[in-house]
Amino acid sequence: MTQTDKAAKIRAGQGFIAALDQSGGSTPKALRLYGIEEDRYSGETEMFDLIHAMRARIVRAPAFTGEAVIGAILFEQTMDREFEGAPSATYLWETKGVVPFLKIDKGLEEAANGVQLMKPMPDLDATLARAVEKGIFGTKERSVVGAANAEGIEAIVAQQFAVGNQVLAHGLIPILEPEVTISIADKAEAEAMLRDAILKHLDTLPEGTEIMLKLTLPEEPNFYAPLVDHPKVMSVVALSGGYSRDEANDRLSKNRGVIASFSRALTEGLSDAQDDDAFNGELGKTIESIRAASVAG
Template sequence: MNTKQFERIKNAKGFIAALDQSGGSTPKALQLYGVEPSSYTNDDEMFKLVHDMRTRIIKSPAFTDDRILGAILFKVTMNSKIDGQYTSDFLWDKKGIVPFLKIDEGLDELNKGVQLMKPMKSLDTLLENAKERNIFGTKMRSVIKELNEEGIVEIIKQQFEYAKIISAAGFVPIIEPEVDINAKDKEEIEEIVKREVVAQLDALPKDCYVMFKFTIPSKVNLYSDLLEYPQVVRVVALSGGYTRDKSNELLAKNENLIASFSRALSEGLNVNQSEEEFNKMLDNSIEGIYQASIAK
């Protein structure tokens, strides 16, 4: 583990940019950026276009380490290059931004009100690849849609089981049990999530470091005390379908919670914008998210 990166993620001010749209979510991300499906004919062309988009974001003068602590990448992005360097190395060497990698292989079908992660059949190979690319941490996402205690328990248990494997391999895993913002019993669901997370943390070895990525909770400061656990490096929030303004408004109310926004970060960016327009839009987006992340 890179101790300088660890200290930065744990203690510095800022937020984590999520640039990790994968195969299923890439077409929508490109369309929001102004790139229609007719612009590509296969996955290789699609991933080339999304890498161009991410490269434009990362190389922007607005994308700097004084406001951005880390960036979450998708496997294809990690293994692609920016100015002759692998993206993860470019982020750290040129920008001072810590690289993370999305590692889950997507979601299983809805069962017991939740979507577990599909079994990670290629995890060992992917972690070896991540080690070669100097990745600091990982991120894995599952989703809770309904109030079903059995399903929620299974979600948290699965996340921690993988987290222990990932930590043992030398990475800091981000555990992401997303709660659907439209869930009927969102606040009650989040109380059960918190309870199960605490139970798992109480049994977690002291040298197993983890991070969390939560939906912004309905109860303000629900997760603020998790940082009292020595194993918890940082707690971040996803935007979850809220607009950027709404995400920032809700985030700013919560102590010890910083952003890790994806769609909300890139909201308003367009492939046809001039560099001046693009950089101004991105700068405004980053500044708003940064201020919400430090507003405690």
């Protein structure tokens, strides 16, 4: 199956993209929400083994298939590991029908001009080459908008597109993720600046190329419709951003053509202590609710 087949699956948009890409900084919280406190592991190796076991349990669940979960974003370590004895990206696509993506950013710089840019990625070309070898379809890179600051937002979008062009050069599809913090007082103003900056930079992309966007659910329904409809945008996906799953699903359902790419909202209600029947039942209900909200708009 080729990149073309995977692209067709994403374009059809009949489901959502699972974000299974917690990194070193966010893994302790993800494990804690899953019921694993820090006294149950010692050091990063044990921590990453436990989060991989959680991810493996999620992806092998009966409801986790391409009928509802059209894509999954992986942490780099996950790409290099296995699910059910097969390379993770291979398992996702060939067994589950789920398109694999790779998180490529290395975390955030300190805040300046109301935003947090991405830290440098000096080994990115080597990582992208490995991703291609492993059957990855695309990538995801996150930075954060913390204020309606025009200079900062322009800088964040310029950086996202620069890295996105580097990804495109390897034949992969980049998901650009300039996340707007949901708690800021000037969220709507920041979203307006962000949308304008993205539209301007989309015009600089070479003809025939496409990117994806991962954005915070906007204050105004369908605010990102010009991005959804843009010929150089394959798909617009939404992060849950700290909203509860119910609120995230409600906001998502009001945005035409936008599908979910949830992380914490996907794992909400799951626990290490659950037996497989309880775990799979809870995850099944969650997957159906997110899929329904994704295709409702």
